[in-house]
Amino acid sequence: MGTTSIRLRKKNSGKEFVLPQTSRFRADNAEAFLPSLEEGLGYGLFPEFMVSDGLQEARLERILPEWEGPVISLYLITPPSPMRPNRVKALIDYLIKAFEHPPWVKTER
Numbered sequence: 001m002g003t004t005s006i007r008l009r010k011k012n013s014g015k016e017f018v019l020p021q022t023s024r025f026r027a028d029n030a031e032a033f034l035p036s037l038e039e040g041l042g043y044g045l046f047p048e049f050m051v052s053d054g055l056q057e058a059r060l061e062r063i064l065p066e067w068e069g070p071v072i073s074l075y076l077i078t079p080p081s082p083m084r085p086n087r088v089k090a091l092i093d094y095l096i097k098a099f100e101h102p103p104w105v106k107t108e109r
Contacts, residue, residue, distance in 0.1 A: 006021060006045050007070060008064070008069060011068055025042070030044075030050060033046075034051075034054065037054075038060060043063060053104075076095060
């Protein structure tokens, strides 16, 4: 068992809170925790893309909706030269388009 903490921030006020926790289950892959969460054996802080289907299908329940965890960013680093291979340009264009409207972010209509 290990003691760790989860850092949360209240969305409307920016107030921060650290939630200490003692885990009984450890893994180096976040997806390994999903079956345990779906069985109601605990709670976790996950990126939305990992849990959006489970939330939408009611296999998971969002707790503390007014709080959020740290922002996760994605960086693509390339040499500074504008002379990039076409395959790199194609990848950059694809990622920009793919993350412009990610499928796990549900927009209200």
